[in-house]
């Protein structure tokens with residue numbers, strides 16, 4: 001897409017990437033992803049971040065179109081991850097006098113990537129850079145989600161250039177602003193939970209720092225620009241970084257031959273019969289862990305069931321549990337069940353996960369041997385009742 005004016009001399013340059021299958025070679029991109037960067041064409045000119053190298057052949061010509069022969073005075077680096085720093089080398093080559101604004105951490109990474117140490121303006125919290133009409137203020141937001149991550153605030157237009165924060169998966173498809181887009185909450189939550197969520201306590205610290213800023217427009221480096229209702233996206237982040245959840249039950253199962261799945265469906269039905277309506281069941285072998293993570297970030301109660309596998313839980317369930325332990329999601333309730341044909345292992349290892357993650361267990365765990373007949377399923381009626389009773393409290 002060609003640069004598009006956001007307001008007085010402020011442009012977005014956004015590249016839609018529909019080719020990449022896996023973001024960070026890990027997270028599926030069914031709707032692609034967009035890399036955004038921003039340009040301010042004031043008395044002094046400034047580029048805020050760049051895009052992934054190779055995502056477009058036209059990046060430099062977009063910049064030229066805005067500059068129309070003028071020099072680029074400043075490159076502001078809010079985040080060094082290669083999906084935003086990819087074009088830095090080309091910028092430095094074309095505009096060798098450009099001054100680069102970043103913090104101390106930024107410059108360490110800049111040197112390690114591009115071996116570049118000149119024309120640096122080291123900024124800290126509250127540092128101001130005047131471009132003429134626009135005045136930029138910097139807010140360091142360490143570990144949201146890299147050590148050098150920071151945001152830039154335009155005091156003239158009250159724009160927050162928020163780097164990865166408030167970003168989302170998904171290409172823009174011509175829809176740049178929140179008032180133009182059919183906003184997809186689930187893809188933004190999947191982005192938050194998998195990319196930023198591990199650092200939720202640092203997101204909270206960033207919120208504290210931003211408290212006194214009046215924010216009219218939020219410009220993230222992925223996803224739409226929030227100009228109509230920035231409060232909406234701020235509220236999502238407040239909720240997610242506080243580990244708030246909605247009522248409902250997420251049931252995740254791992255099953256090779258269908259026994260554990262049959263139990264999961266039985267539990268789901270019983271919970272619904274007990275008047276808890278918001279129930280969702282996933283097969284962890286079928287649904288990519290990034291979606292499971294995103295669902296875990298919204299459901300208050302999580303039920304995990306695994307068959308036994310060589311004395312362990314099923315490896316696909318292990319992946320989910322490992323991710324959860326890494327991301328340290330908090331304030332969830334848990335219920336566990338397992339299946340096996342000899343000495344078990346599924347439930348035993350789910351119990352270890354429960355100890356590690358520290359979530360409260362709200363039902364007595366159940367493990368059955370062999371296939372679930374009516375007698376064995378009856379054990380899960382009690383299990384489901386404990387879960388429903390807890391949810392209705």
Ligand SMILES: Cc1cc2nc3c(=O)[nH]c(=O)nc-3n(C[C@H](O)[C@H](O)[C@H](O)COP(=O)(O)O)c2cc1C
Nearest residue numbers: 255256257258259260307308310311340341342344
């Ligand atoms: C490769 C493999 C390894 C297994 N390892 C164990 C085990 O260590 N302990 C156990 O009790 N059952 C073990 N089982 C049996 C299954 O856990 C058991 O049949 C269970 O009911 C399968 O549930 P599912 O139908 O949901 O896959 C294993 C089965 C397979 C195929």
Ligand SMILES: [Fe+2]
Nearest residue numbers: 079081145164
């Ligand atoms: Fe990033």
Ligand SMILES: [Fe+2]
Nearest residue numbers: 081083164221
């Ligand atoms: Fe990014």
